[in-house]
Amino acid sequence: MSMHLISSILFALSANIDTLIVGISYGIKKERVPFAENIVISLITFAGTIFSIYMGLQLTLFIPASAAQRIGCIVLIILGLYYTVKSIIEYRQGRLPPDDWDNPEAEPPDKTISLKEAILIACALTVNNMGMGIGASISGMKLIPTSIATLLICMVFLHAGNKIGRIGVSGALKRWAGPVSGMILIVLGLYEMLL
DSSP states (O other), X not given: OOHHHHHHHHHHHHHTHHHHHHHHHHHHTTEEOOHHHHHHHHHHHHHHHHHHHHHHHHHHTTSXXXXXXXXXXXXXXHHHHHHHHHHHXXXXXXXXXXXXXXXXXXXXXXXXXXXXXXXXXXXXXXXXXXXXXXXXXXXXXXXXXXXXXXXXXXXXXXXXXXXXXXXXXXXXXXXXXXXXXXXXXXXXXXXXXXX
């Protein structure tokens, strides 16, 4: 597995932690995310990833390559620290769910999300990931593998999260989502810096 592919997968995992949580939250409400809506959300996120990486590449035209890579890596590390610290603060303020936050009912969902709702979810997830995409591209990550990895992992995380939410889920999953995403970004920034 090439170094750039590892970076692309790490980025896609971190960028889609929120997608997993969104899937879980809809599953808990007994709302199914159909395949078509999953595709819509994933394609919009895919387009947003391409756009943000492209914007980052445009910035590198005005900055020397070595400096651009260092800046991109630092941006990823700062974002990782931000998500980690934010989660710690939310935990200390009691704004994260307790460990016994679950959904014991096993009845099948009686609702599905609408196309309009899917588009709104996708836009929110895309905007949330724009900074990561710009930082990743400046650090030297490649457009095609990163975008494709983001598309595939978005689809898998949304589907898996929705399933998890419908069968019952521990609050620990949501509690650890922020720190895990942050740590992946920090590792990615350090990894790209050492390439």
